[in-house]
Amino acid sequence: MPDPLVRKLQRYGPLSDADRLWLAEALGTRRQVAARTDIVVEGEDPRAVNVVLDGWACRYKQLADGRRQIVSLILPGDPYDSNPFLHDRMDHAVCALTPVILAHVRGSAMQDLTARSPNLNEAFHRETLANASIQREWTVSLGCRTGIERLAHLFCEVFARLAVVGLTKDSTCSFPITQNDLADALGQTSVHINRTLQDLRAAGLITLRGRQLTLHDPDGLARLAYFDPAYLHFTVDEADLGALVRE
């Protein structure tokens, strides 16, 4: 398994061979988690970091009456802090959307890592900032994009994020979540997601079949979605989705 974490962090700035080595060492044993199960966290060191190496996960919150909102997607290569706060109860949950392979960097190891390598320190810091930025963009999507724009925007974002860790091929990537999950992420019902998907297909912009997403017209999709990848904050400038697909 080529390490998606390294690929990810590299997009925020250069890493030395030593950095890569240290990072590989710090990643402890891998753990398998089944789809549709919460990734629970035993009493957790706030400095520790978990990483999804394979599969998709999400953060979600649930209202008392059962309504669920997926507030972010966690893709291969994404580190995530499982602990929102030291003394507080968890205010949201993390859940595997597909079978997931996790690695865990202990708090002490993490501290060593960032102390030894300014590059890694910087990269992790940027990761945090980029996540905040993505969260803001989701707020924008839910606040002022229409149904079809939201869906198109999510496809653009996911494709771009997967491209960065080398998980796209031509204009295709894996897209293994259900329409129900999409609905919970985009603030709509699965029925309506289904209809909107058909519109996108009819417009010749994408196909989504058998957990595979293909972008037939990345630029058109980005235009429809008002997608501007700047908010992803990768330093290497991949100006547009088209470039990602062409590469």
Add this chain to the structure above:
Amino acid sequence: MPDPLVRKLQRYGPLSDADRLWLAEALGTRRQVAARTDIVVEGEDPRAVNVVLDGWACRYKQLADGRRQIVSLILPGDPYDSNPFLHDRMDHAVCALTPVILAHVRGSAMQDLTARSPNLNEAFHRETLANASIQREWTVSLGCRTGIERLAHLFCEVFARLAVVGLTKDSTCSFPITQNDLADALGQTSVHINRTLQDLRAAGLITLRGRQLTLHDPDGLARLAYFDPAYLHFTVDEADLGALVRE
């Protein structure tokens, strides 16, 4: 002007007298900004921190066709990083919603501060995490709360955040933004906000007149909004809005 920043940070953990003193020193000269003007940032040290001491501001993003989404509110006592990223262009803007008084802590001063005081370091860290949590909650609001729930939730959140910095009196606080701003924050039109406001008033839950918000039934409002203040992550446990009002 009693310092709302100190009051805010104290809610994340205890501060010593020395902490308070250092912090007061670090806050440089104050700056006035007129309402409805962007708070622009000259080439900015990424470690620097700005603080709103008085007035309300917001972060917003705008789509190419003009649609605006307010992604967060910045209230008195809220520190905010003006720099999303060092080398990147700004991916969102910060704007004064009312006349605002700002203070600025230079990067070097900030570094001294956190190096000298573990308390302050911890408090600022928690502030960052709390902000991320608030952003997630906004995602939930936009994704799965109805119009009236959204509005009620925002009122609860704002009241709780203002209570923490001592800016509420009985069950009343200042609420100086227009229905248009509310609309841009909650992903609706001002027309519909207006009608929803009337519903809240008719239900006897609030009054909002002359920039003053009064909660007549905080518990009822919280119930309607599915408001659970845990996501604000103040360490002192003010279990519910009611307690805030009664105090």
Add this chain to the structure above:
DNA sequence: CGTCGTTTTGATGAGCCTCAAGGTGTGTGG
């Protein structure tokens, strides 16, 4: 006293939800 930003009201229609049922695919057990 007039101007301008803000709030309020009305009428109409689009977007999305709800409920309900039928279709498709995949894995499982007999």
Add this chain to the structure above:
DNA sequence: CCACACACCTTGAGGCTCATCAAAACGACG
């Protein structure tokens, strides 16, 4: 190997929430 179950996707009909457009009332301020 077939039959069944179950999860997921798809389709239809009807209704509610909210947007849009337009205009009137209100209020603060010069």
